[in-house]
Amino acid sequence: MDFLKPDTEKASNYDHLEKMNTAELLKNINKEDQTVAKSVQKVIPAIEVLVDRIVEKLGAGGRLFYIGAGTSGRLGVLDASECPPTFGVSPGIVIGLIAGGDTALRNAVENAEDDRKQAWKDLQDYKISEKDVLVGIAASGTTPYVIGGIDKARENNIITGCVTCSSGSPLANASEFPVEVITGPEFVTGSTRMKAGTAQKMVLNMITTSTMIRLGKIKGNKMVDMQLSNKKLVGRGTQMIMDELHIDEEQAKKLLLEYGSVRLAIANFQQNS
Structure with a gap:
């Protein structure tokens, strides 16, 4: 038609x-x-x-x-x-x-x-x-x-x-x-x-x-590779790390800022623990 x-x-x-x-x-x-x-x-x-x-x-x-x-x-x-x-x-x-x-x-x-x-x-x-x-x-x-x-x-x-x-x-x-x-x-x-x-x-x-x-860009249901472009996203990433590793906020935020992503922060913490 x-x-x-x-x-x-x-x-x-x-x-x-x-x-x-x-x-x-x-x-x-x-x-x-x-x-x-x-x-x-x-x-x-x-x-x-x-x-x-x-x-x-x-x-x-x-x-x-x-x-x-x-x-x-x-x-x-x-x-x-x-x-x-x-x-x-x-x-x-x-x-x-x-x-x-x-x-x-x-x-x-x-x-x-x-x-x-x-x-x-x-x-x-x-x-x-x-x-x-x-x-x-x-x-x-x-x-x-x-x-x-x-x-x-x-x-x-x-x-x-x-x-x-x-x-x-x-x-x-x-x-x-x-x-x-x-x-x-x-x-x-x-x-x-x-x-x-x-x-x-x-x-x-x-x-x-x-x-x-x-393609592996999500872990569980979390945006573990998201860019940390503002305070809200840094806070979200910090919470993800706290939940995954059962550590306090200060340590989680430090890891996040050091490694630049949730995925890398978690991976490096687990590797060094």
Whole structure:
């Protein structure tokens, strides 16, 4: 069946929004939001297949790239930027690129998403190769910037996946490992920063969190490799060491600051005990 209209562009199930009072607006938005997790649940098998390939490539020294435009691009950059502080990995392991560059993180860049060739040009700055994985993010599944990047990646034997919220989209058809989370019409027609954006955020969290756990970046249920970038995280790390080694706060904090991570502090204490 030909792809006609993205599911994300279908008319809202609600009308005359301007006549609703605040309580009605909030309740109806929340009602729609509650459907998102169930939509994500339905595609866990597809996410699993993609994660397994990402684990394989990153475990062999490869990288994960996200490409997207607008909200989708911002979500990719956000997820990538949170991996170093959370899991202690290099900023070059998960890389998010947005159509229009960093300027587009705050302001819309006119026509940036319409250039089919630009994503591949952007990826060349990072020397993307067969060692890596490329995941395209587009709620509608029609963004030329993203589709063009995926097409060129496949031509170069790079594993590709996508996260989209429309069924049977050009992006899904172009990707080897598509994840299609069908969230349905938005509360405000076409406003994919809402349900579609929430679904994409959930899936990206699942992808990187599962990948990093599989790669050994979590011990038990703790972020033992997190970066100690503020007092809160130093306090959290200190508590982890106290709980694991059954030592007092002063000694735990000293170990943490000396070795720079929870994992290394625990390992060195145990080795020297």
